[in-house]
Structures are given as structure tokens and as C-alpha cells.
Amino acid sequence: MEKLRSPQVDELFQAILSLQSIDECYSFFEDACTVKEIREIAQRLKTAKMLSEGANYAEINRETGCSTATISRVRRALEYGSGGYQTVLARTAKEN
Numbered sequence: 188m189e190k191l192r193s194p195q196v197d198e199l200f201q202a203i204l205s206l207q208s209i210d211e212c213y214s215f216f217e218d219a220c221t222v223k224e225i226r227e228i229a230q231r232l233k234t235a236k237m238l239s240e241g242a243n244y245a246e247i248n249r250e251t252g253c254s255t256a257t258i259s260r261v262r263r264a265l266e267y268g269s270g271g272y273q274t275v276l277a278r279t280a281k282e283n
Contacts, residue, residue, distance in 0.1 A: 234261045235272040 206212050216225050230251050237247045244258050253261075265272055 231257065231261050232272070232275065234258055235265055236276055238262055238265055239272075239276055 202215070206215055230253055233251050234247050234253050234257065237250065238258070238261060242250075244255055247253055247258050248255065261272070
């Protein structure tokens with residue numbers, strides 16, 4: 188994570204934390220990212236959720252369209268990453 192840390196990235200994350208609704212998120216991310224980038228991040232989050240629920244690669248590919256390479260990358264992040272997916276999945280599960 189130290190490779191990623193910088194004042195500029197801190198500013199980005201502070202901006203994201205300031206968003207107060209789904210509509211504000213749509214507006215910001217539509218301005219800041221391509222549709223493809225947003226969909227790829229959403230696809231990875233869905234993949235992380237499905238992996239944490241025990242889904243296999245074929246099920247994930249069928250539901251999300253993720254390649255096996257992307258599924259493997261998400262699995263590695265779940266197993267050896269910094270815990271970001273787990274934090275988001277736990278918090279969103281509490282909200283639902």
C-alpha cells in the first residue's frame with residue numbers, strides 16, 4: 188500500500204468519503220472514470236462477494252462475465268491483500 192500512498196491519492200479518497208448518496212457517487216464516478224472502469228470495479232466487487240460465499244470460477248464467470256484471470260486476482264486479494272474487500276463486504280452485509 189505504501190506504493191499507492193500520496194497526498195494526491197489521500198485527496199481522492201477524502202473526496203470519495205465526502206459523497207453522501209448513491210446519486211452523488213454516480214455523478215462523481217461518471218465524471219472521474221469511464222463507464223468501463225466503473226463496471227470493472229463493480230464486477231470485481233461482485234466477484235469478491237461470490238468468492239466469499241463459496242462460488243466457483245464457472246459460476247462467477249457465468250454471472251459476472253469475469254475472466255478466470257480476474258477471478259484469480261480477486262481471490263489473491265481476498266487471501267493475501269490488505270483486507271479492503273473484507274471490510275466492504277462485512278459493512279455492506281450489515282446494511283442489507
